[in-house]
Amino acid sequence: MIKWISKIALLPLFIVSLTADDWQFQSVFKDYQLDRSDGFGIHGTVVTPDGNVWVAMHGPIAGDTLFVGGDTVHVRPIHVFTPSGAHASFSPIRFPGGVGVDTLTYSGKGMCLDPNGNIIYATNKLYRFNYQTGELMNSFDVTYDADGGMSSLSAPSVDQNGNVFVSWVGGASRPVVKVSADFSSQTTVAAAGINYNRATLVTPDANRIFLGSTWNGVGVTVLESNALGTAYDSVDTYGNVMVSDTTATGADTTVQANLWVEALAWNLGVLWAGETDPAWSSHPLAGRWVGLNPNTGAIIDTFGIGQTVTADDDASALAATGVTCNPRGLGSSPDGMTLYVGDFSTNVIQVWTNSNPTVSIIDEKGKSPIIAEGYALMQAYPNPFNPSTTIEYEVGRTGNATLKIFNLKGEHVRTLVQGWHFNGAHKVVWNGRDDSGMKVPSGTYIYQLSSSDVTFSKRVTLLK
Structure with a gap:
């Protein structure tokens, strides 16, 4: 859904x-x-x-x-x-x-x-x-x-x-x-x-x-x-x-x-x-x-x-x-x-x-990783993908973090990760399905990492 x-x-x-x-x-x-x-x-x-x-x-x-x-x-x-x-x-x-x-x-x-x-x-x-x-x-x-x-x-x-x-x-x-x-x-x-x-x-x-x-x-x-x-x-x-x-x-x-x-x-x-x-x-x-x-x-x-x-x-x-x-x-x-x-x-x-201002990372189309304050979001691979793609990311400090998928209309598609993270490198696989287990249509999707006051977004494309 x-x-x-x-x-x-x-x-x-x-x-x-x-x-x-x-x-x-x-x-x-x-x-x-x-x-x-x-x-x-x-x-x-x-x-x-x-x-x-x-x-x-x-x-x-x-x-x-x-x-x-x-x-x-x-x-x-x-x-x-x-x-x-x-x-x-x-x-x-x-x-x-x-x-x-x-x-x-x-x-x-x-x-x-x-x-x-x-x-x-x-x-x-x-x-x-x-x-x-x-x-x-x-x-x-x-x-x-x-x-x-x-x-x-x-x-x-x-x-x-x-x-x-x-x-x-x-x-x-x-x-x-x-x-x-x-x-x-x-x-x-x-x-x-x-x-x-x-x-x-x-x-x-x-x-x-x-x-x-x-x-x-x-x-x-x-x-x-x-x-x-x-x-x-x-x-x-x-x-x-x-x-x-x-x-x-x-x-x-x-x-x-x-x-x-x-x-x-x-x-x-x-x-x-x-x-x-x-x-x-x-x-x-x-x-x-x-x-x-x-x-x-x-x-x-x-x-x-x-x-x-x-x-x-x-x-x-x-x-x-x-x-x-x-x-x-x-x-x-x-x-x-x-x-x-x-x-x-x-x-x-x-x-x-402000000694600690809010930071927001603009969603980019490029392949380069987005890096700030010890956090990083890598380009998903393979891209384009079918049936699955791997997303690697880094968390700069121990705490809660989420990784979610959205379509280009801004609709929430899938929560891949939500919970406590130790600082360091992590990765997750997205199988091209939404939260209900249904396959999503072909197209470009935004994957977004959020932790503390930091938000990162990049894009990945599903082909069928």
Whole structure:
């Protein structure tokens, strides 16, 4: 018998923490000292290999205004801060192509790092900046139709080969595209995205794309690629939960609360989603950062003090206590233990730390073993297989561990191992049958090792 992996948890409304929450608020890294306004706001934060913090701004602020020939030019430059909080020598970046050339006047929509640590920055077009010098390396006009239409992009994301994946804020009728690593061409990978899409996030192997919808959010939309990686279809949504409705009567008093996603980012394999303002969303984690298992959609971590911040509030004082309202950017240190998070409403970059953060290993198609913290999951052999395949794995410390099989729809097929393990090497044979002893259909399956806070997944194919 096949059972569903539940992507929707049943939660009382008063619960504010779904998992162990070990992230600690440390300090304010940068306070722009701005009241809440839709006219400006932090709209992207990343940390480069040299420890500098890059910040994208949605709107112009007074210190960035230029006066040219008697005219006021509202510029939206990129700000780059050293670890001490001072502007880098090349910050702010106002003219990507040199003084007076291609002035950054369009609102910043987000940024990410390429495999070399350089900055991919989105407005209504894409830019690449050298993270060490701030110099422009590439730019590309991303268009959504044959007429060359351009508008606000989502925050971008890069796969392990340097290809950039991006879509549009107004993306319901516009495609999701891949821009080549050399910024020479774009390819449509999905005919349509979603509306009010703030972020596009791709897995390193480009097998899956995650989209985040803010207004009337539907959760994190999951797109999965075909075998060639040339087209993607929507297969799931993550982050939505069932909550108690105190106004409801009858046998069923639960309703679904959807995640309204402001931002998406990776840290140690965890898919982090910034959930929107509690004034707008009924999700129990509104205003906070929500950590998701990228393979199952389970909520596995969270941090922030979700609270509405109005224009009349002292945003600086609230942010200094750990308040988060509209998360719009997350940058991490190389070890993943320090996060620099930007908030659109408080206009503050906070520092959060965790000496033992949650780790989640993204399901990969490759043959190489997945290894972390003394744990390992090897590629099943033979692969493809018929009638059976052997799965070898290692457990880093003595304790409970499980090894389960799922199909590509996320349905639970078989529990191969569940129980106490001594640390060290183990192996198990899967005979291609489900928990009831029935033979499963031909196809590709995910096998997943879970122990403590670590989850690994790989794939194996059954042929008949």
